[in-house]
Amino acid sequence: MFLLLATAGPAWSAETRTFERVQLLEAKGETSAGASLGDIDRDGDLDIVLAKGRHWPLDNLILRNDGKGNFTTGKLPAEADRTYSAALADLDGDGSLDLVVSNDRPDRKVIYLNDGRGNFRSAGTFGRPEWSTRYITVADLNGDARPDIIVANRSGNPAKPVPCFVCLNDGKGAFPTEIPLPTQSATIIVAADLDGDGKIDLFVPHRDGGQSLIFWNDGTGKFPAAPVPVGPKPSSVRAAVAADLDGDGHLDLVTGDAQTGMFVHRGEGRRSFAAPVALGEKSGAPYSIGVMDLNRDGKLDLVVGRQAARGSVFFNQSSPQKLHFTDTAWGDGQGAVYGVALGDLDGDGWPDIVAARSEAPNGIWFSGAPGKK
Secondary structure, three states: OOOEEEOOOOOOOOOOOOOEEEEOOOOOOOEEEEEEEOOOOOOOOOEEEEEEEOOOOEEEEEEOOOOOOEEEEEEEOOOOEEEEEEEEEEOOOOOOEEEEEEOOOOOEEEEEEEEOOEEEEEEEEEEEOOOOOEEEEEEEEOOOOOOOOEEOOOOOOOOOOOOOEEEEEEOOOOOEEEEEEEEOOOOOOEEEEOOOOOOOOOOOOOOOEEEEEEEEOOOOOOOOOOOOOEOOOOOOEEEEEEEEOOOOOOEEEEEEEEEEEEEEEEEOOEEEOOOEEEEEEOOOOEEEEEEEEOOOOOEEEEEEEEOOOOOEEEEEEEEEEEEEEEEEEEEOOOOOOEEEEEEEEOOOOOEEEEEEOOOOOOEEEEEEEOOOO
């Protein structure tokens, strides 16, 4: 494996950004695992949903933004539960962002519909309470213009593998159809058109020592072909994203392995990915990854949250001929950053970092010019 070049920090320029100004969102650290951003009340700014309750029940929180990065905090109208992730999407086609909440067993997995003003009501469930659900994402898998739910279930026992599931939307925001995927253990699933055929495929990294897999979509939300193995075996991947990092027109896969560090699998087209190459130095287990153009240079950058270590922002300077990143640190190194979400929260035009943490308060790290907080 070859180490991708990552220097101590990006060369300072008009577009260079740092993340030094922090705003904590809670007074104490609990067990949060996910953060989602979206304009839930349709007032033109990004609000925050915090998924809380990893391992034991807590209340999930809705933080309404005033447009300048000041928030009013409320709770979802439900009992406390064991939530690992919550995804915002318009489930019923009314133009408002609804909410899918994934809970670990024995809790129900819950759908909340939005009244258009950011008020949520419980509108049913999906999946099964006994699923050991760690993560959900939403994507239109069958081309009906309604988002479906993809569920990542974990098994820490190799002798007892568990399937992940696709739950198809009936068009009205209910999910009666469950399609199992022959997986073993996952805490993240990436939904993206990995082969450029216009259909959303699924990359399912293995969490507990087995083989990561790609499932190719037939266009109906079903995956009849045998999954294709990707990357090394064994693997212990907690975090992953898909993005065209080198600008060659093919999506690349980025994985964060809790044992071995960060890696990039370059997409080569024709459903082929190159052998993984290491990204940066190994320093703190990577627990979460976000992707966005953070310095407005037209290239997608990477944000990594870690366990008990400062995170990394990998500013992308790659070309189709060469992967190249510069690395700058963010965060305070406290707790474990189980989730990151990226977006402009204070209205200055620059994306900020929201961190969902366990054993440390959740917070926002705002983008700023070098030397300014």
